[in-house]
Amino acid sequence: MTEVDPMYQEIILDLYRHPHNQGILEEPDFDQEDANTSCGDIIRLTIKFENGAVAHVAHHGYGCAISQAAVSLLTDHIKEKTKEELTHITVDDMISMLGIPVSHTRIKCATLGLKILQKIT
Amino acid sequence: MLELKKDFPVLTSNPNLVYLDSAASALRPQAVVDAMNDYYARYGVNVNRGIYDLSDYATIMYEKTREKVAEFLQAEIEEIIFTSGTTDGLNTLSRILEQKINPGDNIVVTRMEHHANLIPWQQLAKRKQAELRFIEITSNYELDLESTKKVIDERTKIVSVTAASNVLGTITPINEFTVLAHSVGALVIVDAAQLIPHGPINVKDIDCDFLVFSGHKLYGPTGVGVLYGKKKLLEELEPVAFGGDMISRVSYESASWAELPHKFEPGTPPIAEVIGLGTALDYLRQIGWNNIQAHEQELVNYVLEKLPEVATIIGPANQVTRTATFSFIIPNTHPHDIGDILNRDQIAVRVGHHCAMPLIQHLGLVGTTRAAFGIYNSTDDVDALIEGIKKVKKILLNEYL
Numbered sequence: 001m002t003e004v005d006p007m008y009q010e011i012i013l014d015l016y017r018h019p020h021n022q023g024i025l026e027e028p029d030f031d032q033e034d035a036n037t038s039c040g041d042i043i044r045l046t047i048k049f050e051n052g053a054v055a056h057v058a059h060h061g062y063g064c065a066i067s068q069a070a071v072s073l074l075t076d077h078i079k080e081k082t083k084e085e086l087t088h089i090t091v092d093d094m095i096s097m098l099g100i101p102v103s104h105t106r107i108k109c110a111t112l113g114l115k116i117l118q119k120i121t
Numbered sequence: 122m123l124e125l126k127k128d129f130p131v132l133t134s135n136p137n138l139v140y141l142d143s144a145a146s147a148l149r150p151q152a153v154v155d156a157m158n159d160y161y162a163r164y165g166v167n168v169n170r171g172i173y174d175l176s177d178y179a180t181i182m183y184e185k186t187r188e189k190v191a192e193f194l195q196a197e198i199e200e201i202i203f204t205s206g207t208t209d210g211l212n213t214l215s216r217i218l219e220q221k222i223n224p225g226d227n228i229v230v231t232r233m234e235h236h237a238n239l240i241p242w243q244q245l246a247k248r249k250q251a252e253l254r255f256i257e258i259t260s261n262y263e264l265d266l267e268s269t270k271k272v273i274d275e276r277t278k279i280v281s282v283t284a285a286s287n288v289l290g291t292i293t294p295i296n297e298f299t300v301l302a303h304s305v306g307a308l309v310i311v312d313a314a315q316l317i318p319h320g321p322i323n324v325k326d327i328d329c330d331f332l333v334f335s336g337h338k339l340y341g342p343t344g345v346g347v348l349y350g351k352k353k354l355l356e357e358l359e360p361v362a363f364g365g366d367m368i369s370r371v372s373y374e375s376a377s378w379a380e381l382p383h384k385f386e387p388g389t390p391p392i393a394e395v396i397g398l399g400t401a402l403d404y405l406r407q408i409g410w411n412n413i414q415a416h417e418q419e420l421v422n423y424v425l426e427k428l429p430e431v432a433t434i435i436g437p438a439n440q441v442t443r444t445a446t447f448s449f450i451i452p453n454t455h456p457h458d459i460g461d462i463l464n465r466d467q468i469a470v471r472v473g474h475h476c477a478m479p480l481i482q483h484l485g486l487v488g489t490t491r492a493a494f495g496i497y498n499s500t501d502d503v504d505a506l507i508e509g510i511k512k513v514k515k516i517l518l519n520e521y522l
Binding site: 007013062106 | 473517
């Protein structure tokens with residue numbers, strides 16, 4: 001029997017090894033990149049809208065298990081959401097999507113994808 | 122080996138802390154904390170101005186550190202300028218040396234510089250249409266002397282090199298650079314931030330023109346650093362920061378400058394920090410630099426024996442040309458995850474690019490985890506790190522089950 005680690009749960013590690021929605025969309029309507037300067041994580045987020053809602057979304061870059069799992073979950077979550085709905089996603093929403101205890105030192109990892117998404121107007 | 126943990130209040134207040142981040146900031150002994158408290162509690166007044174006894178005493182205590190630093194570097198007292206740290210010293214140099222750079226000249230640094238010894242020169246080169254050139258790194262993470270001969274030429278005005286890499290732990294052959302640079306008339310600047318905690322540096326022997334370091338890497342306070350410069354150069358160079366204390370005469374129309382070293386120390390200096398730095402130097406001398414170096418050598422040897430069993434060292438494997446700063450990677454694990462899991466066992470390491478983003482990219486890495494050992498670390502701390510890494514691999518890679 002192996003103990004379950006509270007932070008590095010299988011779902012997190014699985015998303016880290018096999019991320020969802022990875023890539024770069026061609027001719028995206030939204031294309032933004034940001035980095036965590038303290039640890040060097042970089043994510044680029046591209047989105048295509050159809051009828052005012054997210055039709056395709058992809059993320060690209062590299063980072064720790066937490067930032068990669070979070071952006072996978074975030075990109076799953078925003079599919080078919082309207083631009084208006086995207087602007088209402090909060091840090092708390094992101095943490096509850098992850099479903100793990102996120103310490104103060106890992107908040108920036110958990111919310112890097114969200115920070116990029118929040119550049120949407 | 123040395124047993125100094127008891128002298129360091131951060132370690133006695135956190136008895137389970139395994140502090141492996143001395144390359145970022147070394148902890149301070151109680152003596153340094155006491156000296157700074159003593160200044161604030163008993164004679165915390167300004168220096169160089171007052172005619173009253175307390176101000177005179179504060180000035181004497183402040184200037185005593187300058188004498189200690191001069192002795193430590195084998196320099197003249199007027200050649201020691203207090204700064205706020207290495208970054209401040211290098212930025213100041215990039216401004217005061219601007220007058221010497223013309224379009225088409227070049228400035229040489231290495232591929233392994235900290236941002237503090239890269240960006241000031243990169244920006245100076247941009248301002249003056251000069252070229253920034255790089256000394257390359259060998260496959261053993263040392264500097265490539267052949268490439269040095271290629272990049273230093275008659276248009277080279279400044280060669281600014283790290284004495285030891287904050288990422289790789291590499292100690293660089295400064296003497297080789299000074300000989301080559303001086304043969305073409307270039308000035309040599311040494312970023313000694315990472316080498317200074319390993320012992321006195323004789324600036325006459327290495328014949329550098331300028332050398333900078335920070336107090337907090339030397340078991341002293343934050344907020345204070347040293348800029349050494351050859352007297353003749355400091356005398357001819359114009360100051361770039363102006364204000365109180367650095368002048369001799371001022372009118373509404375013009376000003377003339379104070380004698381060295383005050384010409385380059387405008388405003389109220391970090392008095393408590395300078396006094397604390399002097400106390401740190403006293404403490405280290407009492408421990409004995411030979412004992413400190415022997416202790417570090419034993420730690421380096423032990424890490425070189427143990428760490429490769431669990432991780433890949435990014436830096437020289439040769440104990441002679443390295444400091445006790447070790448970057449390492451574990452395949453398929455991100456440094457931030459490694460650092461977070463080590464932190465659960467109170468093992469304090471640094472992760473990421475270590476303020477050397479271009480170097481990390483140049484090496485094709487996303488970051489490293491860095492364990493940097495100081496005079497208070499023991500082989501038990503190395504063992505704790507190794508056990509911590511095994512735990513990381515168990516959690517993240519399902520190894521060692």
